[in-house]
Amino acid sequence: MGPNSSSPEDSKSMMCMFTTPMDGYLGIKNERSALYVHLLFALKDYNLGQFEANFISIIFHAFQFLLHHWSELVEDIRNGTINEAYEISDDIRKSLIKSLGGKDSKRADWIQQEFEKGTKDIAIRIWPKLKCILSVSTGPFQLYDDKLCDLIPKSVPRYSPLYAGKYFKIDTVFMNI
Numbered sequence: 001m002g003p004n005s006s007s008p009e010d011s012k013s014m015m016c017m018f019t020t021p022m023d024g025y026l027g028i029k030n031e032r033s034a035l036y037v038h039l040l041f042a043l044k045d046y047n048l049g050q051f052e053a054n055f056i057s058i059i060f061h062a063f064q065f066l067l068h069h070w071s072e073l074v075e076d077i078r079n080g081t082i083n084e085a086y087e088i089s090d091d092i093r094k095s096l097i098k099s100l101g102g103k104d105s106k107r108a109d110w111i112q113q114e115f116e117k118g119t120k121d122i123a124i125r126i127w128p129k130l131k132c133i134l135s136v137s138t139g140p141f142q143l144y145d146d147k148l149c150d151l152i153p154k155s156v157p158r159y160s161p162l163y164a165g166k167y168f169k170i171d172t173v174f175m176n177i
Contacts, residue, residue, distance in 0.1 A: 021099040027092035035065050036086050037096060040073050043111055044100060048127045056137040056158075060144040063123075063151050070115050076100075078108035123152040133158045 020041040028034040039062065042048055053059050066073070072083050080103040082093055114125045124130055130152075137145040137158045145158060 021096065023092050023095045023099070027095070028088055030087050033086040033088055035062060036069065036073070037082065037088070038062070039066055039069070040076055040082065040100070043073055043126065044077055044104065044107060046107065046127070047129050049129050050132045050134055051130070051152075052134040054136065055144075056133070056135040056141050056148070057144045059133065059135055059152075060148055063148060067119060067151075070111070074108045074112045074115075077111065078105050079103055120150055121153050124156065130156055132156065134161065136160050 020038050024034065024037045024041065028037060051059050053062075072085075075081075076083055077100075080097065080100050082088060082096055082100075088096070111126050114122060117125075133152065133156060135141075135158070137160045
């Protein structure tokens with residue numbers, strides 16, 4: 001038993017398994033900008049096969065962000081850019097833009113068309129090779145998994161490497177003694 005956390009800096013040999021390059025982890029100092037960059041690189045990757053986060057609530061919040069910002073992300077994929085509204089230093093931005101690999105109107109058009117159809121099962125429509133969600137989704141985190149079902153259908157297996165105990169509310173009984 002113990003904490004479960006790591007960073008790409010701790011596992012550089014595994015960076016080939018992630019969509020976001022190292023600068024996206026080490027060079028961005030605020031959560032909103034980092035989330036944008038992670039989603040940008042994830043959307044760019046047609047072959048994405050797994051989402052991984054310590055807790056499924058993180059994946060839920062990432063998808064909520066995606067639902068509100070998908071059109072910005074699509075434009076950045078189309079143009080090979082990173083939206084200027086996000087706080088990223090110039091040197092990290094240049095490195096990330098280089099890692100994006102240039103304009104990709106074909107991928108941008110695909111994603112845009114899928115979002116315009118609606119968000120039901122959007123995850124498997126924009127990432128057809130998605131095979132697994134690796135995240136704690138048990139116990140109190142089950143409610144986030146349930147809320148994700150419209151976006152990531154249950155046909156995509158969930159693997160919860162840890163078990164989160166279920167919280168039960170017990171009504172207090174007052175006794176007159």
